[in-house]
Amino acid sequence: MIKYIVVTLSLSFSIYALAQDQNNLVPNSSFESIEGKFKKLKQISAAKEWSSPTALNADLFSKKKEGPIGAPVNMYGKEHPKDGDNYAGIVVYSYNNKTPRTYIQVPLMSALTGGLDYCVKFHISLSDLSKYAVNNIGAHLGVDPLTLDSKGDIIFNNRKEFSNVVKDASNKIYIARYNWETVCGTFRANGKEKFITIGNFYNNKDTKYQKLKKLANFQGTQRPEAYYYVDNVEVFMIENPSDCDCMMGAKKQRESIVYHRDFADNGEEISVEEQLKRLTVYFDVESSKIDDMFRKSLDKLAMLLTENPELNLQLNGHTDKKEEEAIKNDPENELLVNLGIYRAKSIKDYIVKKGISSERLITIDAGPDQPAAPGLSMLSLAKNRRVEFIITK
Template identity: 60%
Template sequence: MKTVFSIIVILIFSNILGQDQNNLVGNPSFESIDGKLKKLTQINIAKGWYSPTALRADLFSKDKEGDIGVPDNFYGKEHAKDGENYAGIVAYSYNNNKPRTYLQSKLTKSLAGGVDYCVKFNVSLSDLSKYAIDKIGIHFGSDAVSLDRKGDIIFSDKSGEFEHIITPMGGKVLSARYNWETVCGIYKADGKEKYITIGNFYNGKDTKAEKLKKLENFSGAQFPEAYYYIDQIEVVLVNDETECDCVDDSKVKKEAVVYSSMEVGDISDLTNEQKLERLKVYFDIESSSIEDSYVSNLEKVVQVLKENSTLKLQINGHTDKSEKEAINSDPENEKLINLGNYRAINVRNYLVKKGINSSRLTPLDAGAENPASPGLSRLSLAKNRRVEFIITK
């Protein structure tokens, strides 16, 4: 068993190492620090990172408290997307009252001309931001962009630099607080690009800014700006655009899969265990609502319980791997954290409404630990979003 465990650990480590080696961004999650983090505006102590203007960006760490802590800090509360640290920048301010800040780094090697790169970085709007914008992006350049004073780096239309920027798909305004959103796109390199800069390079009139209401659970005044936490930046060579899984969140829900099991058919000659094995209920992505197509299965469960008055069931609510990862990204989202339990409870409540005594039904959050299908395809994940019935007596 020790040998098997060692092999698994080596394989996992090798996979992670391979991903890191493919990423052309050094220190992509700001985990490597050279110096003592004491206050805001210290992005320069994250190895390989700096700011191209006189006003530095911020660095936050789980090892610290107060203004520069993780998850709680000067601008709000957010857990790291990856590791224990993340950066923060001012991407917009009302009437340009506060200078913007930027992140900059030199890639581990220059980009090759005519080649596609999958580009991703994760952002989370700080809780005390009064505005959210659409124009936060990542710029690629053969030279480092710089400004020898505090101020905004604004490109002109004639500069041609906008062709070297990846911004949110479809002009999406990034307004998620208490969560991370991924800015993702394909960048076809001209060749020789070796610097990345993250921030807002558009003037105020070309930046869509949405005004947000203050979150109820935060004290203090909102900041009249759009302040974003930044984490987990990736620039990876791809042979085909389909290798870069940039997906618009709005499309994910439209394309969601609810597994359609085979017709249950006649189960009268089966044992109770065999009947219940066939009567699973499947769910949509991040949903605990019972689909109409599975009401007939539940009616058959009701029939089994009424024909066997002493039968008691444990109702196991399962989630899939993608939902588990969503919980890791948003660890305070009560809906996600309790999703398996909510699925089990909703099924229990349906059975109770049909006349089954609740004392015979025990809902259980089974999580994502026992998948029905080991794969990661949309169909495999759909098979894992389920409720199963286990006879306990």
């Protein structure tokens, strides 16, 4: 008889809701649809529907390009797209206003309905060569498009204008240079809002900034500005403000399950292969730490190897599909990218400390493509976060 022991923990993870994607009012929300020639900087208008409201255009970057407009590496830094192949780039602050700010703007697929609530979110990443990081990055929702004929900053001065700017509730300084952060908030429509514009609408004295040191491992000269990449812009209707989960798309607390099996000892003899199958070790979300409940099983494994000196094992470290998504969202995260092999190595290290030669143990990153259970339920995912033991010759 098999028992299931479930341990619930709070952990971070990225998740998206398909329904939100389907109801998104932002056309070409991740800048994937390109029209016309796209060869240089200041070409945000190459992304279908998108433009800049001032005389100085924002930038567009693509994995399909190289050099200044490439991705992940370009003239401002290095960042993988949050979604698809492309993302935009804007200046939101410069020291002593030496560099004009840039903005991105797009008409919504339909105007907002007065009295209804909408969730507004987009993702930003600070470029590696920015000397400054700032707060006050937001999205303006208006009936008419914003316009400025010159190269300059769009600065609001009255409360009514600011009431149409959606910022994250924390309004923190966004300092992440290796990953995407979410700007997210709710907006109650007055009615007929048709355009969304992203940027910084506050003057420098009201904008908090943090001066950053240049990254040691990145070539190039720091720029005296705050330059952010932008991707995956969303506006969708919600029934209640609480339905706008502003942790979604960044890091969200979710329940995880550490799966465990107990087998009744009825005295029957079982093969070594079956013993190894029963000794499979399971892991928590995005973790390679051995849970205490498996130490007894690993002690049995060490004993089995001691009693069978001819036995050599391959340790296959598996991940689940959600962890695979997390890697795509954060491809520079070494712990995530190597999670499968780290799980296998944690088991190997434990067994070696019990006196087993390391030469008898091979570690393999098996990834997410050999699931032990189908589906994406918490239990199925928990069964797939595992290390299995395979006999080798």
